[in-house]
Amino acid sequence: MTWYTDGRLHHGVGIEDTFIPQERPGGRALDEYDLTQHYHLWREDLRLAAHSGATLIRWGVPWYLVEPRAGTFDFSWLDEVMTELQHLGLRCVLDVMHYGTPLWLENSFLNPRYPELVARYAAAVAARYPGVVDDLTPLNEPMVNAIWCGRDGRWPPYLTGQHGLVTVLMRLALGMVATQRAVAAVRPEVAFVHVDAGFRWVGHGPDGLGVAEGNEWRFLALDLITGRVTESHPMHEYLVRHGASAADLAVLRRDAVTPDVVGVNYYPAFTTQAVDASGREAPVEAGTDGLVDLLRAYHDRYGLPLAITETSRSTPDVAEKCAWVDDLLDTVDTVRDEGLPVVAAFWFPLLDLYDWSYREGTRPADEYLMPFGLVDLVRGADRVLRRVPNAAFDRWRARVAGFPSR
Template sequence: MTPWFRDSSLHFAVGIEDTFVPQEGVGRRKLDEYELTQHYHQWKHDLSLAADAGADMIRWGIPWYLIEPSPGKFDWEWTDRVVEHLGDIGLRCIVDLMHYGTPLWLDNQFLNHRYPEAVAAYAEAVAERYRSALDSWTPLNEPIINAVYCGEQGTWPPYLKGDDGFVKIITQLAKGMVLTQQRIAAAQPEATFVHVDAGFRWTGQWPAGELEHLEERRFLGLDLITGRVGADHPMREHLTAHGVTEAELAWFTENAVTPDVIGVNYYPAFTTSHRDAATGLVRPQEAGTEGLVDLLHTYADRYGQPLFVTETSRGGPVEERLDWLEQSVATVHRLRAEGMPLIGYTWFPFFALVDWLYRESTEPMDHYLVQMGLYDLERDSGSVLQRRPTALVDRFRALAKATQA
């Protein structure tokens, strides 16, 4: 049987924002997007809305910290119901196994020496339980952003900083990704692996060597897991200078895994950063479809695998979101016509998300609602976050239906 990613179709997907950072501390609130957006309560309605909007696939994540509340002890009650409903409505799920947060019992989070084995054991348990219903997996979403937030900027646990912290975290994440794919493939040989990363771009004037460093570093997660960090890799010296041993690098080469699909996340107003030469300030720059085209070509040329736009959208007024939907889908069709192996398009998030800055604040959650979806979230008098359809719903459905005709 031809796998879905080789059936020549353009798959239309939506995604539900699923960042989980459950660790709390002084000045730091728990960040669980499902809890904040009431998805735990409205999950059935949310998934049915996704299918009704014309999506044939969905990016949806499992909250590891909740389903494995203690090591090796799983609570499947909620996920059993979700997975059953996904089957009932015919929505293929690309499962986000890891979307930033680790369980509370894993001290030092990603830095814990047990992390790679722990995340792989969790993933194997999920794959074994749902092997008859789920077959498409993302071992870890956006490893580079994960390493930046947790290892370079000290924003999320374990709060490391600088190049040394970044290298420690990205190495641990990559080990976990490799072991996760290996364990799932052993449990489910028919599994499909969609490795997803955020695509970064930079413009403006940068100090000598800094731009080149950033442009190579953005691929480090995927390059490590695919065994590409050989003797001539431009990031090898940087890794060894920050404690990665030759034996560790050899392990990645010997245990290399190959994604079936490369997922590229792109936001026209955020993915590209511009550095002002006069002030040295770095700010997001609008890059439109030009940035999307550039990024997809970059990943296609580097990895030679089928590509899936696994996240794209725009915040702001509905008219601006609708315009980006039209432009981005038209661009995807054009690139496919030119021969790019581009197999999917995802509007992400399906409904509004809560800005990550909520975690560091004391303001009410509604202050941080960012309307980026096909549906807006609006709190009613009973404090229920109602899913309010926008004009994007009908247009997304029409665009999806046109590809299936």
């Protein structure tokens, strides 16, 4: 029996792990571990994670540092982190790819060897840490990745438009399938937690689509890797129209993989987007109703164990943050009673994070600090970011300690 089949609810936290190391005019490097000083204070951060009552942690590998040159790995720091995770008793759901590719990978996801190279790297990490890395996410939020890298041209390879989005999405899907298959070949016991951004739409769907089409669009990444995109799929014509090749679609059907757990990311004040007739998107509050709607949608479609792999509130009002702790855990309790197989809930991120707009901005870093965390980041006169657990940390810890074990 595994943690996701034992019938219990497991609690987790996560460390924001976006890595976009490429610089260009108007684009700074974005490395959340560097900005939050996690590279220096990682022991304290992991101990705070354990102290929160979490038994699971989502934590990611900076691929660009672990494989600084193609085929050459430096595991020295990663070895220390994995040892500490094991010592603390934290089960790591490892992001081998959250966002971002190494500097040496020319054209990023467009590199024809990307699926092979990301799979090689992931298999090397998994093979090194049996008993520590037993749960793995091949790539976090593929649709968000395709938007930022393919539709909006903000991250490498800087494509734009729907053709760009589909181009990047297909490369990501091929990489995810290659990663799962390569890891399973060296570590058959590893469980795969595929993590999706749970989009919801009000008014219109994204990019000129209707709401019904948008609701199909949001599942594209998981549908591609699980081999569901045949000619009868509602979005097949959309993919082909925007550049998906018959050969790549055939490979994805042939090499399809199945997640062990489907992770759903949900932010109550951001996940639901109101889209007007001109296509402008604006986030709207959806509370617990939006979360329940998404969990049911993913359960109906895939019928697999579910985890809420990211959720939190970005607010300086700690009372609002505490309220979301209660709303989240009460809602999970309710939907589990109704039969939804929710096996884990993660507060993500444990620490405050730096908004991604930092990369394209010019202001000092701390002006981009977002109060998402159960732990505040407070810069002292020595420039060190002190870790200060807030009242929501205490609420989370108390609720987790009191949660029924069923």
